[in-house]
Amino acid sequence: MKCTVCRGPAVIDLRRHNANFCGDHFVKFCRDQVARAIHDHAMLRPGERVLVAVSGGKDSLALWDMLLETGYDVDGMTIGLGIGDYSSASTDAAVAFAESRGVHLQHVDLRRDYDYDIPTAAAATRRVPCSSCGLSKRHLIDKAALDGGYDVVATGHNLDDEAAVLLGNVLRWNTEYLGRQQPVLIERPGFPRKVKPLVRLGERETAAYCVLRGIDYIVEECPMAEGNRHLRYKDALTAIESESPGTKQAFYFGFLARASERFQGDVEAAQDDLKPCARCGSPTTGDVCAFCRLVEQASGRDPVPVELVRPGRGRR
Numbered sequence: 001m002k003c004t005v006c007r008g009p010a011v012i013d014l015r016r017h018n019a020n021f022c023g024d025h026f027v028k029f030c031r032d033q034v035a036r037a038i039h040d041h042a043m044l045r046p047g048e049r050v051l052v053a054v055s056g057g058k059d060s061l062a063l064w065d066m067l068l069e070t071g072y073d074v075d076g077m078t079i080g081l082g083i084g085d086y087s088s089a090s091t092d093a094a095v096a097f098a099e100s101r102g103v104h105l106q107h108v109d110l111r112r113d114y115d116y117d118i119p120t121a122a123a124a125t126r127r128v129p130c131s132s133c134g135l136s137k138r139h140l141i142d143k144a145a146l147d148g149g150y151d152v153v154a155t156g157h158n159l160d161d162e163a164a165v166l167l168g169n170v171l172r173w174n175t176e177y178l179g180r181q182q183p184v185l186i187e188r189p190g191f192p193r194k195v196k197p198l199v200r201l202g203e204r205e206t207a208a209y210c211v212l213r214g215i216d217y218i219v220e221e222c223p224m225a226e227g228n229r230h231l232r233y234k235d236a237l238t239a240i241e242s243e244s245p246g247t248k249q250a251f252y253f254g255f256l257a258r259a260s261e262r263f264q265g266d267v268e269a270a271q272d273d274l275k276p277c278a279r280c281g282s283p284t285t286g287d288v289c290a291f292c293r294l295v296e297q298a299s300g301r302d303p304v305p306v307e308l309v310r311p312g313r314g315r316r
């Protein structure tokens with residue numbers, strides 16, 4: 001197998017691009033794909049301050065590395081979710097990366113700063129762990145970006161993630177979510193701009209990028225992810241992609257080009273009645289935002305161990 005660019009020995013084949021790459025040209029390919037996503041979707045402007053949401057996994061660390069290498073002014077933010085060893089290893093990977101590059105990493109810890117963690121929140125709310133986890137992450141990243149004066153939040157969602165979310169939204173015709181499924185969410189009062197520069201890369205590619213760049217990332221999946229629908233959609237699309245390379249890209253980018261605008265009306269309708277939360281000031285439709293209600297419900301309880309929470313379903 002030879003590199004499509006230099007004819008040297010290739011280390012990876014990309015069937016959807018009908019190309020093979022050596023290490024150097026693969027790293028260049030990944031950075032070019034990120035640069036193209038940033039350009040095509042007007043994600044970042046020169047001189048802007050970027051906050052990357054870092055989980056310690058391959059996607060967020062590859063993204064942070066690529067943005068730094070491209071010359072952007074990027075800090076990281078990581079959230080200690082309190083999901084046992086998984087969370088400690090995630091934080092360790094993020095800290096090790098920040099130290100190796102001499103860059104700033106902001107660390108919020110749910111237990112230390114808000115007196116709850118995700119397993120305890122899942123038990124308290126009797127909802128799937130990913131529900132309180134997603135809510136906590138969104139709120140705290142928005143808050144960190146606004147408080148810290150950042151222009152934009154970048155997240156490590158890749159093509160596999162976006163195609164799987166799209167499939168889930170289409171299967172249930174979640175029209176409001178379909179309207180929001182853009183690689184850029186523009187800033188609004190109380191919300192920073194959010195961008196997904198990895199939408200042109202799959203997770204196999206971000207993993208290979210990390211290996212080639214010597215980035216240590218956490219390989220284990222979150223133990224709470226088991227049984228979650230998103231993973232089932234990902235597996236289904238990966239099975240189709242293996243028979244028909246390019247399907248995920250055609251599905252996601254075809255949606256952006258031909259269908260996403262049709263759902264904008266549903267998004268605007270949902271944004272009409274936002275007002276500041278009585279406790280924290282974040283935009284919300286009620287008097288108190290969902291994050292403040294979660295903190296009220298989950299904080300001050302005895303911690304629930306990870307083993308007692310049934311992934312994807314709530315408490316055992």
Ligand code: SF4
Nearest residue numbers: 129130133222224225
């Ligand atoms: Fe949070 Fe669910 Fe992701 Fe685990 S799988 S980190 S609980 S959103």
Ligand code: ZN
Nearest residue numbers: 003006022025
């Ligand atoms: Zn090459």
Ligand code: ZN
Nearest residue numbers: 277280289292
């Ligand atoms: Zn609030």
